[in-house]
Amino acid sequence: MVKNHIAKSFTGGIKLNANKNVSSSKTIAEQFIPSKLIIPMSHQFGPDAIPIVKVNQRIKKGELIGEPADKNALAVHASCSGQVTAIEQHQEPIVGEVSSSTCVIIQTNKDDDVSHQKKYWPRDTQTRLNLINQAGIVGLGGGSFPTAEKLNSKSLNCELLILNGAECEPFISCDDVLMREHATEVLRGGMAMMELVGASAILVCIEDDKPEALNAVYDAAGQLNSKLIQIVTLPTRYPAGGEKQLIEAVTGKEVPSGEYPINIGFICQNVGTAYALDRYIQLGEPQINRVVTVTGQGIKNPQNVLVPIGSPISELISFCGGYNDDVSHLILGGNMMGYSLHTDELPVTKATNCILAINKSQEEKSTQIWPCIRCGDCASVCPAKLLPQRIVKAYTNKNFNKLEELGLKDCIECGCCDVVCPSHIPLTASFKNAKYLTEEATTHSLLANEAEMRHNLKKIRLSKEQMKVDRLHAELKSNVRGDNRKSMINDAVNRSRKLRNKK
């Protein structure tokens, strides 16, 4: 029997209005095919793929269209069948902002020709990792970290594989419905990962506000009948799904600042990633789609959709019934850690876990900001155990040393402090900006250092030359003086001789 564990909890965090039923009450809609695809060649990590298709070329679903730039880089595949219409620069949402990159534009057709087929799953770890990269598999939790790279832990010892099913952000329910409907696949994928990293067990961590998912995972674990799968029920509190918080809650250990979970023997993987890996092993399907939660009061028909990567957000929204009239913000991600987009003419990427459309009244922040009253509420909810009130002060004073000392780098940008601050100080936004500025300052100071070094070297070189010149001058001078002296002595001698001769 599968054992049930109830995790303790992590420091800080807050209870939030989950708003998940908006989207999780329906099953995953799997029939969405957009009319065109905008498939970016870029990845959140690593070098861009190199497009290998030509305009007008017909392609099948699952076909390789972007070759990895080097042997550890990720491949890109077509997520629907169709015809390439252009290879051009297009805007895409990437790491918290919208920027341009090379994209393959595909006019889709309804043939649904599939190119991939089940492949041989080798025994050798390195070959497996290479295959995972060639399948373009990245973490689906939102970070899009290359899965093979994370699973490549041979040099470090991984004790435990943690499958993260704690989807703590309000509104998002893609992992929840995935576990409800595909628990077996998720666990199978998890076991493949476990084998790869040589861990001795899998912990599947699910928050207690997802009873259906918990039940489904229990049943699936019972069927797989593996003693290595353990299920942990987490108390529902944001941000339980944060990697560091999850590890603190289930193991009681903290990931050392600036390091990764693997440094203390854990690897965290999102349940969606495990599912994608299983699809690859079982069907040979590369990572060409993901479940996206389309939700919020701004959407007519909120639901979870299986979306081909590269689908325009606008088409996805139309598929979900379109916008309600009063929609004002389009957010990529949840309402705590997501970021707002100015347009919906952007592709869904592997990092797109949620499209949230909200109206003014939901977002509306108070326009009034008061000075900090030192209530300490922000510190008491901070999962990173920081002192947001002090950090924001250091930020206003542009005191970079202080920012460093107060642990700005350890801020996970969860937004908890903002929610509780009675003075409505935009803390999280300030911290993001502060991080940006510190980075800039460090590069600046590096540059400055370099410049200074060059300057110093030049000074040294110059001064050496100067010294040489000085020495020469000195020698010359002394020579001159020496000559003078000699001639003076000579003169004197001559004069005395003359005198003597006169006598």
Place this chain on the structure above:
Amino acid sequence: MQFTITKAPYVKPITSIPIVMRHVLYALIPALAAYIWFFGFGICINILIACIAAVVSEAFMLYLRKQPITQGITDGSALVTAVLIAFSIPPLVPWWIPVIGTFSAIILAKHLYGGIGANVFNPAMVGYAILLLSFPVEMTHWAPPLAEELGYEVLGFWSTIIYALSSSLPIDTNIDAITQATPLDMIKSGIKNNSTITEIRMDPLFGKLGSFGWEWISIYTIFGGLYLLYKGIINWHIPVSVLTSMMIFSALFYAIDSDQYLSPGFHLLSGSTIIGAFFIATDPTSAATSNKGRLIYGFGIGSLAYAIRTWGGFPDGFAFAVLLMNSSVPLLDRYTRPRIYGKS
């Protein structure tokens, strides 16, 4: 379609300064009711005068400091200060007592330090301390609780107002007939005259647990304090540590000599212990911010207040205890900084 760009999180904050201040004021209602019951309407007049003084001085200082005036006045912090001052001064005082108290609090303690959030000392306690040091006579004339039942003369509603405004009493009444020293005062002078506590407590001004009247006000104040705890506006650390340290010290000395020292119950339910623990020491700006720091801060206040009451020159040392501990806050904050996640 074009969408608005703003920064995460896209969640309404759960509270705001005006909401917090409003709840503090609500929480004082039970205490106010008990106060009126025992001491009459004097406190209402004081609250009114103090609030007007607070708004005027706040607006004036904001104007001088070129800060947004409406926002400053509507945040409610000045009103809370004013009401707390009204609660700490005697119910029967001339009008300029609450005015001077509030002015000192708002102008000296709050704005000269940089306004809301920047004050080092608790403004209400600064106001109170200045009053106590400058006008000791006015500040120690308390009307006895339920004066009529205890056989004192009582001032009617109008006479109270007239006294507040003009300091003049109706003919054939004098201030000594309508006011009394507080029980804590009486104990202090009683012990000086070598009476035992039991003798002193024979006076009807003393109730079963604390001082008559005050004990009930204290109990009603606790309700308000619990409301603040329930609402999450204050943390338990400060009130609990203040009350615990007060209990520990009073129990210790009471056990040593119950003729010279008051019982823990008396200490808890007399004077400003309860209102101090829940409403005054918990002022976030002038208190320590970490939980550990708060425990030490509260412990310091409780023990200092006990020491000043018992051996110091003032009947109720709460204000001075708070002010002394205020000055230790930077140190407490420095040495009780929480360890950052993942750092050793």
